[in-house]
Amino acid sequence: MKRKLALALICSLFASQAWAVGSHWEYEGEYGPTKWASMEPNFKTCGIGKRQSPINIETRDAEKGGLRPIVFSYIPGPAEILNNGHTIQINLPNSGSARFDGLEYKLVQFHFHTPSEEKIDSMASHMVVHLVHKAGDNKLAVVGVLFKLGKENAALKPIFDNLPPKETMTRPLNVFNPADLIPADPIYYGYTGSLTTPPCSEDVKWHVMKKPIEISYAQLAAFKKLYKMNARPIQPLNGRRVQVLQP
Numbered sequence: 451m452k453r454k455l456a457l458a459l460i461c462s463l464f465a466s467q468a469w470a471v472g473s474h475w476e477y478e479g480e481y482g483p484t485k486w487a488s489m490e491p492n493f494k495t496c497g498i499g500k501r502q503s504p505i506n507i508e509t510r511d512a513e514k515g516g517l518r519p520i521v522f523s524y525i526p527g528p529a530e531i532l533n534n535g536h537t538i539q540i541n542l543p544n545s546g547s548a549r550f551d552g553l554e555y556k557l558v559q560f561h562f563h564t565p566s567e568e569k570i571d572s573m574a575s576h577m578v579v580h581l582v583h584k585a586g587d588n589k590l591a592v593v594g595v596l597f598k599l600g601k602e603n604a605a606l607k608p609i610f611d612n613l614p615p616k617e618t619m620t621r622p623l624n625v626f627n628p629a630d631l632i633p634a635d636p637i638y639y640g641y642t643g644s645l646t647t648p649p650c651s652e653d654v655k656w657h658v659m660k661k662p663i664e665i666s667y668a669q670l671a672a673f674k675k676l677y678k679m680n681a682r683p684i685q686p687l688n689g690r691r692v693q694v695l696q697p
C-alpha cells in the first residue's frame with residue numbers, strides 16, 4: 451500500500467511530464483485499464499480510440515486473399531532482459547528485421563503477457579510473446595506468438611531461468627536468436643490496432659501467428675511469480691477487418 455501511495459504521489463508531481471518517472475498504470479484496481487485514459491493527457495487514446503488492441507479474432511470471419519507472407523530476417527544478437535514494472539521485456543539492439551507487406555521494420559524488443567491478450571474464437575492462450583518492430587518512419591508492427599503448455603521452450607530457457615525479479619532490473623544475454631520464437635507455419639491473422647499499453651497509440655500493424663509454440667508449466671509459473679496477470683481486456687473491433695494469410 452505504501453508503495454502505491456508513493457507512486458501516486460510521484461506520478462501526480464510529474465503528471466505534466468509523461469513517462470518522466472514511469473507511469474503508475476496497472477492491470478487491475480484503481481489504476482486498471484478502465485482508468486488509463488484519465489491518468490495522463492497523452493493516454494486519452496486508451497479511452498477514445500476506435501482501433502484499439504487486443505481483439506478477439508473470429509476465425510470464420512477472417513478474410514482471405516489480401517495478405518502477403520511475413521519475411522523474417524532475424525539474426526542472433528545480444529540482448530538485455532528488463533523487468534519494466536509491467537512485464538519482462540527483451541531489448542534487442544541488433545537482431546535483424548522483418549518485412550510486412552513489402553515494408554522493412556527493425557525488430558527492437560519482445561515481451562510477454564499472461565494470459566494472452568488476443569483471443570482466437572474467444573479463447574485466450576496461457577501466454578503470448580509480442581515482437582515489436584519499428585520502421586524508418588517510426589511506425590510499429592507487432593508479431594504475436596501464442597504459447598500452449600507443453601515441452602520446456604529451449605530458446606526461452608536463458609530468459610526464463612534468469613528473470614530480473616525487481617522493477618527496472620536488467621540482465622544481459624550474450625546472444626539470442628528471435629527466429630526461435632517464430633512457428634514454422636506462416637499463417638497469421640492481420641489487422642490494424644494499437645499498443646495494448648498506455649499511451650495506446652494507434653496505427654500499429656498486428657500479425658497474430660495462427661500456430662502456437664510451447665512452454666512448460668514451470669516456465670509459465672516462473673513468469674507468473676512476477677506478473678500474475680498482465681493482459682489488457684479485449685477491445686471492440688468497430689468494423690475493422692481481420693484478414694488471414696491464405697494457406
Ligand SMILES: [Zn+2]
Pocket residue numbers: 561562563580646
Ligand atoms: Zn504486448
